[in-house]
Every structure is written in C-alpha cells, then in structure tokens.
Amino acid sequence: MAGDRDDALKLTATDADDLAVVSAALQDSVVRVGDLDYTAVARRFLVPANRYRWERARGRRAGERIRSGLQVAGVLKVSSRGIDRTNPDAFAVLLAVELDAHDEPPGGVIRLTFAGGGEIALDVECVDVVLADVSRPWPTRRRPEHGS
Numbered sequence: 001m002a003g004d005r006d007d008a009l010k011l012t013a014t015d016a017d018d019l020a021v022v023s024a025a026l027q028d029s030v031v032r033v034g035d036l037d038y039t040a041v042a043r044r045f046l047v048p049a050n051r052y053r054w055e056r057a058r059g060r061r062a063g064e065r066i067r068s069g070l071q072v073a074g075v076l077k078v079s080s081r082g083i084d085r086t087n088p089d090a091f092a093v094l095l096a097v098e099l100d101a102h103d104e105p106p107g108g109v110i111r112l113t114f115a116g117g118g119e120i121a122l123d124v125e126c127v128d129v130v131l132a133d134v135s136r137p138w139p140t141r142r143r144p145e146h147g148s
Contacts, residue, residue: 009055009068013129016099019110022131023097026070028052028144034088036120038078045072045122047112049094052144053137062143067135070097072110073128082118092118093144099127 013019029049037046047070057063084090093115101108106126113119 007056008133009053009066010132011130013131014127016101016127019097019099019127019129022070022129025054025131026051026068026094026097027054029068029094030065031092031094031114032088033083033085033090033092038075043073043075043125045075045078045120046070047072047094051133052140056137057143062139062141064137065140066133066137068131068133071130072122072124073130074125075122076125077123078120079123080118080120082116083114083120092116097129 009025011018011022011025013022026049029051031047031049035046035048038044039046049068049070050065051068053064053066083092094112095115096111096113098111098113099108100111107124108127110122110124110127110129111119112122
C-alpha cells in the first residue's frame with residue numbers, strides 16, 4: 001500500500017494556493033467517469049484517478065502512474081458540462097483543479113477541468129481537499145505531452 005512508501009504523496013488544501021499544488025500533482029490524471037462519486041448526505045465528492053507522477057519525472061523519459069484519490073469535502077452542489085455520464089466506462093483526462101472564490105470567504109466553486117472542454121463545478125462551503133496516493137506506482141511508456 002502507498003502508506004508503506006516514503007514517497008507516497010498526501011496533500012491537503014485549504015485555500016487557492018494549496019489547491020494550485022494539488023492541481024499540479026493531478027495534471028494529466030486519467031479518470032474513469034463511472035468512478036466519480038458525489039455523496040450528498042456526506043457532502044463529499046471523490047475522484048479516483050491514475051495520476052502521472054510529475055514529481056518523479058526525469059528529463060524526457062517515460063515515468064510512472066499511481067492510483068490516487070482526491071476528496072473534496074463540504075460540497076453543497078455539483079454541476080457538470082461536457083462529461084458524458086451515460087457511459088461510465090469512458091475516460092477523461094484531468095487538466096486542472098482551480099478555485100473561484102466567493103466574495104465572502106471561505107466558500108467558492110472548485111472547478112475540475114478536463115481535456116476536450118469538460119468541467120465539473122463543486123460549490124463548496126470552504127476549501128477542504130485531500131489528495132492521497134493509494135497504491136504502488138507502475139511504469140508507463142507514455143509521458144503526457146502538451147502542444148504549445
């Protein structure tokens with residue numbers, strides 16, 4: 001398990017600056033649409049993902065992926081666009097996690113932006129986010145690339 005590894009990532013975010021670090025760690029994560037989970041009673045949104053380990057990438061060679069979980073607490077409302085929820089086996093690539101703060105902190109909207117223009121908006125009472133690796137890493141031959 002990841003808890004046995006010294007290099008397992010565990011990050012918490014309570015503001016926009018923290019969330020930017022979480023976003024950088026999650027960039028290019030692969031998410032199965034059917035795994036996205038909102039529990040209204042618990043006001044929690046979960047995003048299980050296969051995260052590319054940018055913090056371990058060296059030069060131009062391929063790297064590693066690791067199973068990670070993103071938990072957003074205090075979620076009051078979820079909306080999405082450009083995400084086909086009718087196909088639970090579809091995959092989406094997460095590009096960014098950003099905060100649009102309300103005029104009166106600590107609430108706001110956490111936006112998960114996906115390749116192809118998809119987006120999930122989480123209306124939160126405050127920023128309460130945890131990202132944790134939950135498996136051992138595995139090698140990948142494909143390093144995510146971004147056109148200029």
